[in-house]
Amino acid sequence: MPSIHWTGKHLATPKPALLTIDSIVHPNGFGYPKAEPTGRLFLGDNLSIMAALLPEYEGSINLIYADPPFFTNRKFNARIGRGEDSRKPDEWEIADGYHDDWQDLDEYLDFLYQRLALMYRLLAPNGTLYLHLDWHADAYARLILDELFGADKFLNEIIWAYHGPSPIRSAFNRKHDTILSYFKGKDYTFNADAVREPYNQNTVNTFKSSRKAGFGKIPDLDRGKVPEDWWYFPVVARLHNERTGYPTQKPNALLERIVLASSNPGDLVADFFCGSGTTPLIAAKHGRKFIACDENLRAIYTARNRLVELPKVFNIEHDKSFKISYSILPKSIKVNLKKDLISLDTKLDLDYWEVDPAWNGKTFKSAIQAKRPVRSGNLPHELKIKIGSNVCIRFVTIKGRKYQLNV
Ligand SMILES: C[S@@+](CC[C@H](N)C(=O)[O-])C[C@H]1O[C@@H](n2cnc3c(N)ncnc32)[C@H](O)[C@@H]1O
Incomplete structure (x- = not known):
């Protein structure tokens, strides 16, 4: 070989x-x-x-x-x-x-x-x-x-x-x-x-007009065909x-x-x-x-x-050598916590934020997420969730800066 x-x-x-x-x-x-x-x-x-x-x-x-x-x-x-x-x-x-x-x-x-x-x-x-x-x-x-x-x-x-x-x-x-x-x-x-995918319309038409077109083999037109090895x-x-x-x-x-x-x-x-x-x-x-x-x-x-x-x-x-580090929240993001509503006041260009409403101080369990729509539109600034006594909120800006707030 x-x-x-x-x-x-x-x-x-x-x-x-x-x-x-x-x-x-x-x-x-x-x-x-x-x-x-x-x-x-x-x-x-x-x-x-x-x-x-x-x-x-x-x-x-x-x-x-x-x-x-x-x-x-x-x-x-x-x-x-x-x-x-x-x-x-x-x-x-x-x-x-x-x-x-x-x-x-x-x-x-x-x-x-x-x-x-x-x-x-x-x-x-x-x-x-x-x-x-x-x-x-x-x-x-x-x-x-x-x-x-x-x-x-x-x-x-x-x-x-x-x-x-x-x-x-x-x-x-x-x-x-x-x-x-x-x-x-x-x-x-x-x-x-x-x-399987549908047969090409030409093939369907050919077999409809002549049963002999496949030299004795009649494809199951309804079942469709296994795709070729070239894809578009x-x-x-x-x-x-x-x-x-x-x-x-x-x-x-x-x-x-x-x-x-x-x-x-x-x-x-x-x-x-x-x-x-x-x-x-x-x-x-x-x-x-x-x-x-x-x-x-x-x-x-x-x-x-x-x-x-x-x-x-x-x-x-x-x-561990690719540490994901979170900075403390900058003044430009203000967070209001109510019993079951978290709202943000910020002009910062955020991409995403998420909340662990019952943070155990170790593993972040994200229970609700706000993200920027794929096409266009604004990131939601409010999330509804029942919060406990330990809350952790994480934010990511569109430039990739990461912040964390523990309350
Ligand atoms: C061609 S892109 C993959 C695109 C993907 N299939 C998609 O649909 O978005 C190749 C990816 O490999 C990643 N990459 C390159 N070297 C890598 C490595 N040593 N370990 C992990 N990821 C690597 C790059 O960061 C890049 O995101």
């Missing part, structure tokens, strides 16, 4: 992260305070997070979707605050997103190799890995996956095609990504019926209701197809490069448990903002 080599290729034993819980989030009081979390959202370098998860999860994750930086050698900005609606670009505010720059290809491939090797160990025997890349590195990654999984465990090379503006004048516009999928064992999950979904820049402002966010429909095909309700789905949280959102929506991770706090907060739409309890945890 051909194999791939680069300078410095090696598999190290990574140092496990020291995991700490930042908060347990009960969207709109769902199950507060007792319900068990069905999801874990981690802030930290996925290498040390995965190493820390190995003792508990080795061989037990049913589906891993990985959407790492693509080796573009670019820096991606985020759009924050009001005006994420892409039809009003003058209202966008630009902030740091994430970096995809590397010394050289060797460094990038080693980064990928170390992480894919851990994902392989975490996968369940019936598990599948989907690796999302594009022309920059997909050919090299195919050889890495052949090495880690075995070339005979190759499942699909999926082409995700889309439209969009491009400055290229000297080649065809590069408008597809490549998603490589590999299974661990031959009993891998693939739910063909869960992802519009990019998120065109999906105004999904767009969070986090860079390179993937469409919900794309993750929906992967999650439905390659996992079952109750399964565990993981994404260690989760960005805006598309995978955990879709996994939770379809009754799967999730593990998601990103090293960028803006990503974790974006994912959290999306996840609070669903009645599913989840943890936010972090590696």
